[in-house]
Amino acid sequence: MARPPETIILPSRGWRIDRRKAIVVSALCWAGFGLMVWLVTTGRTGGFDKPGLLFWRTGAGLVPKGPKFLLESVRDLTSLGGVLLRNLIAIGAVTALLFLRLRREAILLALTVAGAWIVEGVIKGLVGRPRPEIVPHLTEAGGASFPSGHAFNSAVVYIAIALAFATLSARQSVRLTIIGAAIVLSLLIAWTRVWLGVHFPSDVTAGWLGGAGWAFLAAALLQRPAGKAADSATADKLDPTVH
16 A cells, blocks of 8 residues: 655754854854964963863873773774864755755855965964974874864854754754854864874964954854845756756
């Protein structure tokens, strides 16, 4: 006996981020980032960076504190900020948004992540700080140290994904939980880079502030272009004369 077709009800948008508030949050993050740049370029982070790296180490060999499984857990966590997993998660999120017919959010997320590659690359090239040699590195890492690419791009990807999916809820408590979870996750990923000895604390602090600043700035500035692109794509799809 044939079953009747099921009706799928797609979620509707319940919220759109306030552009002015997003710009204020972004400005605060970028101000903190600018302060870190000044401290690093003027050599004023020694009292912060060296103790931060040594805090997680013990003994003459400067081995990491805690049980052995903690090291593997930290490596697993840091992989969420690596190029492969981070971008696979971003692509998965964009695909999910397209399936939900939230084209504006999908385009905005893609533009935010793509723009972050350019912003972070330019900053790294300008500062060009070498990686720390205070403690043994517990994972492979290459390129310049400032700002931390893991911290920067993790903040961008996970906060931008949270902002995209937060639009599905009209309840502020739900939205704050989603965004707060993304912030905590990206901060934990940033912390792993110091624990593994491949970044100074100032690297990850600046990286996270810059990434969060870009995520909120893009949410404010790219919201309208993404909406126009989504509307144009929808119009072309509905117009039978477009081939």
